[in-house]
Amino acid sequence: MSYIWQSPHWPRFEWKLDHLSSRIAAVRLDQGRLIGRVESLGFHTREATVLRTLTDDVVKSSAIEGERLNEQQVRSSLARRLGINIDGYVTPNRSVEGIVHITLDATINCAEPLTAERLFQWHAALFPTGRNEWGQKLRVGDWRDDTGGHMEIVSGAFGHEKVHYVAPPADCLDAEMSAFLGWFNGSHDLDPLVKAATAHLWFVAIHPFGDGNGRITRAIADMALARGDGGAQRLYSMSAAIERSRTSYYEALQSITSKEALDITSWIEWFLDRLGNAVGDTLQTLDNVMVKNNFWQAHAASDLNPRQAKVLNRLLEGDFEGKLTSTKWAKLTNASQDTASRDIADLLAKDILRKGEAGGRSTAYELALDFPIKHAPRYE
Known part of the structure; x- marks a missing residue:
């Protein structure tokens, strides 16, 4: 089997903009409606919306990888860092604090350059004990090496494994990540939504860490989206939308990365559809909040x-x-x-x-x- 990074033209991705334009326009319209809706609400409702969205993002991003976080710990960590008063504060553990730090750094500090050192800090925060949730010792705060063999994405029982993807060799990672970071931080005429989708797939294809690539990938995509929103507060959770479509998420990625072709139109379409879901969910939640508030006021x-x-x-x-x-x-x-x-x-x-x-x-x-x-x- 060949893989996307083995293309002689890697990483010159291509997409059919005419296939994407209607989806981009629809998401942009809903994003504008969402910002307008939030601005019409009171301060405490906006604050609660941001806290709920970020809590969903942290919990669901980890759930995609099979890790179940304590939602109350996540909410408490976010509230403390954002200066939001909440009832029922619960002291978060180190793992929760780590993923919360990554999420806030990626979005609140989205205008700051994404560097290798910053990614190393994120990775170390994600695995504060130097081991993953299964107790395996990791090379933390550095690119992976190939001492244990090539980085493979596999499924199936022992002895009957199916290889879905093989990542680039470790000795290529400095060059691969240098190219990615240069592109991500560069200024170019590229729609921010397309950039977020492309960054997501590109980082996953490189798979530069021994573990935690998925969670860091989604933080990078959120960072690109936050830049496109002008650093606005996070009002929708892309990870929550992905988690609901977890199986098709991996299928969409594999359909692109498991061949040498560089046309990623189908992946960007999938990404934009889930982004539309995320924005639409928040719009409907806010609509329902307004209905609920109006209802109780009418029957006070x-x-x-x-x-x-x-x-x-x-x-x-x-x-x-x-x-x-x-x-x-x-x-x-x-x-x-x-x-x-x-x-x-x-x-x-x-x-x-x-x-x-x-x-x-x-x-x-x-x-x-x-x-x-x-x-x-x-x-x-």
Whole structure:
């Protein structure tokens, strides 16, 4: 099998801009809408949005590699570094502190040059004990070597492994990374979204570290996106969008890196689709936040019991499965059927709930909203 870096024209990537232009325009439009939406919100809502987005980015980037971080530790580390007051602070461990440092350095300090020394610092922060999560000793804060054999991406049981990719030899890494960093820091007429996608694939193809390449790759892509946004606060999580499409993520990368052709149009299309998902998710979240805020303001004078408040919040969060019936109400609130019926009747009288179209034994209820809770469309 041949690999992309073995092309005689490596790394002169190509793409068909006419295939990408509509996707780029759509993402740019949504990015503009998102910035406008956030600017119309209060300070605390903007702060909460940034904290939630960064927490998602850190947790999901590690989850892509099979590492499960404590979300509360991640949130606490981010809040402390950003000067945000939160309830329920939890002391983070060294591994969490390391990936949080990388994420913030890549985005907040996105205008600073990306250098080999900076990447070495990121790698050392990612593995503070000098070992990965499986206890394997690593060459930390330096490019990998080939003392244990070529860097291979494999799957399958022992003795039945399938090799998906072989990275460039270690003795090429200084030259490979010099070319990459020169391009990444250079000024050229290239759309920032295309640059972020290209940087992501290029760094993955080089695979310069013994471990942690995926997480550092996504930090680099976030850095390129932050530069394109003018250093704006992170309002969407690309890693969360990738994590939801984890299988197709690896398939999209392998389809490009496992051959010598340098046309990366299909990869950039995949990247832009997931970026669109990420931006769309935040837009819908903010829309729902506004709906929720408006709802509670409109019903601030309503006398609601704890059961009613619990169910209404579930409906407003948009995570209620199926239709709301009196039976579901009773189960959710651990109440009797008669109590559930009285709770619902009270909300109907207050114009907080309304009956759905079906009647009789199939009677269901929904929030009386002018603008319903929505979910962003996604590419899978």
